[in-house]
């Protein structure tokens with residue numbers, strides 16, 4: 001059976017004092033959570049977050065990284081630097097990175113490869129815009145995003161990653177995909193991969209992300225191909241995030 005993983009994406013939120021309080025509450029409440037828990041935090045907080053969470057049963061990671069190993073890339077952060085702070089996960093290809101920072105499928109695939117080469121587990125985000133859903137090309141878009149990674153890294157590389165299906169129209173909007181809508185795309189992803197490598201397909205953790213909250217998490221996570229969630233806004237509130245983790 002696949003494990004369930006619930007990861008928080010703090011985005012550009014937090015400060016030292018608020019992070020300390022949030023993580024204290026998560027550590028205190030994590031005892032009865034069966035799913036794996038993780039938080040993906042802004043770069044400047046990796047040191048304090050790693051110090052706080054070490055040995056505590058909650059993993060941590062970053063929200064982005066450079067596809068390059070090192071060099072003249074002002075403002076960028078490499079996979080090796082994330083390793084220095086004990087990161088397990090790194091989100092690659094979040095729709096905000098794709099839309100606001102022009103990250104192409106190709107760049108996302110390079111980041112995926114660089115993350116794995118450094119021993120990090122990439123959380124690869126895929127998902128369609130509202131327009132793409134309405135014009136009926138959701139599967140083409142998600143398929144193309146996956147194919148870019150498979151072309152560069154090979155299907156076997158998906159044995160060591162998490163895929164997060166995040167419909168762009170559901171992120172931060174309060175509009176969650178219905179469990180049936182989400183399940184349909186998750187099943188498409190798994191089916192596509194099953195044709196290439198059934199073992200990888202059956203073992204792949206596919207998270208759902210997009211306005212998940214305590215009130216809708218259980219129904220989403222009950223779908224056969226939904227293996228947890230990538231949680232934005234609701235991961236900033238300890239009670240809400242813990243309730244989502246318990247639902248997994």
Ligand code: PEP
Pocket residue numbers: 009011166170171172173174209210211212230231232233234
């Ligand atoms: C996200 O940023 O990955 C996300 C899913 O955000 P939210 O839960 O706020 O929709």
